[in-house]
Amino acid sequence: MTTSQNDFTARHYAPRAEDYVTSQVHAAGEDLDQVEAMLRAAAATRVLDLGCGGGHVSYRAAPYAGEVIAADVTSQMLEMVAKTASERGLHNIKTRQAAAENLPFDDASFDVVICRFSAHHWQAMGAGLRQAKRVLAAGGSAMFIDTVAPANPVLDTHLQAVELLRDASHVRNYDLAEWTAALGRAGFRITGVTPRRLRMEFSTWIARTRTPPHHAEAIRSLQKMASETVQNHFAIEPDGSFTIDTVAITANAA
Numbered sequence: 001m002t003t004s005q006n007d008f009t010a011r012h013y014a015p016r017a018e019d020y021v022t023s024q025v026h027a028a029g030e031d032l033d034q035v036e037a038m039l040r041a042a043a044a045t046r047v048l049d050l051g052c053g054g055g056h057v058s059y060r061a062a063p064y065a066g067e068v069i070a071a072d073v074t075s076q077m078l079e080m081v082a083k084t085a086s087e088r089g090l091h092n093i094k095t096r097q098a099a100a101e102n103l104p105f106d107d108a109s110f111d112v113v114i115c116r117f118s119a120h121h122w123q124a125m126g127a128g129l130r131q132a133k134r135v136l137a138a139g140g141s142a143m144f145i146d147t148v149a150p151a152n153p154v155l156d157t158h159l160q161a162v163e164l165l166r167d168a169s170h171v172r173n174y175d176l177a178e179w180t181a182a183l184g185r186a187g188f189r190i191t192g193v194t195p196r197r198l199r200m201e202f203s204t205w206i207a208r209t210r211t212p213p214h215h216a217e218a219i220r221s222l223q224k225m226a227s228e229t230v231q232n233h234f235a236i237e238p239d240g241s242f243t244i245d246t247v248a249i250t251a252n253a254a
Contacts, residue, residue: 030196031145031248032060035114038250039064042141044111050100050132051118055081055093061114062090069110071098100128108137116145120163120173129186136253142188145248147198149173150233158230159244162222165215166206176247188251195247202240 035057039047045066049058052070058081061068070081070093078095085093098104100115101124113132122128136142149156149172156175163170174182176193183190206216223236230236235243 029198031116031194031246032056034194034248035116035143035145036060036064038141038143039112042112044140046110047112047114048105048110048132048135050103050113050115050128051121052081052095053077053117055084057114057116058085058093059088059090061112062093065112066092068093069096069105070094071096071100071103073097073099099123100131103131103135105135107134108140110135111137111140113140113142114145115143117147119144119146121169121171123171125172125174126182126185129182129188133187133253138253140252142251143248144179144183144251146179146246147173148179148195148245148247149175150245151175151177152229152233154227154229155233158222158226158234162219165219165222166211167209179247179249183249183251187253189253190249190251192250193247194249195245197243198246199235199243200241202237202242205241 039061042064044061044064047058047061047065047068049055049061049068049070052058052072054077055070058068058070062085068090070078070085072078072081072095075097078097081093082095085091096104100118100122113136115132119125119128132142149159156173159173160170163173176195180190180193206219211219220240223231223240223242226234226236
């Protein structure tokens with residue numbers, strides 16, 4: 001039987017669930033502050049944390065929403081999110097196992113949809129965005145946060161190569177033009193774009209995904225052999241740490 005990308009991703013992340021709950025890269029950041037500011041203003045009744053991973057959007061959203069649904073393909077992630085939410089007294093967080101491309105929710109059932117660092121794992125980005133639009137109520141708001149690829153093909157190729165070596169479930173980091181086009185096709189109207197840069201400390205970056213040592217060595221080899229253009233853009237450091245581009249895109253129904 002053929003295994004889908006979503007099934008593969010779920011199995012891949014099952015033993016890594018706790019690492020993502022405790023990850024400081026995922027637990028903090030200006031993008032989460034932006035999420036919180038949006039939710040504070042929205043006074044949302046129901047929020048969807050789409051591809052919740054370690055649940056950090058859900059934890060920020062809970063004080064500003066009647067109910068938060070944390071959805072992910074990995075059941076072990078959801079178990080950790082439920083446990084952490086209970087420990088923090090965030091009893092309005094509920095979990096639901098679901099793929100972005102096939103959400104088990106009614107049309108227009110959420111006031112806010114937020115997706116953070118998830119879409120680069122989706123089996124079909126366009127289908128996931130159409131589902132996000134379907135479940136968003138009229139007048140609702142959405143925010144999509146992700147690592148993004150540079151438009152320059154040389155830089156893009158390097159990024160996709162090291163991401164795949166680090167994490168076999170990686171599908172693609174899309175560039176900003178691909179994001180804006182895909183959101184438009186899904187029926188969203190973009191209201192804001194906030195680019196950021198995020199430093200990745202190499203040892204914790206590979207530890208979080210439990211990257212095999214020979215893959216980590218291959219990444220370091222690519223980094224050391226990279227052109228000056230690549231070295232400079234990603235600010236590659238002697239220990240392999242580097243800086244990546246991210247974007248937060250706010251949108252509503254077109």
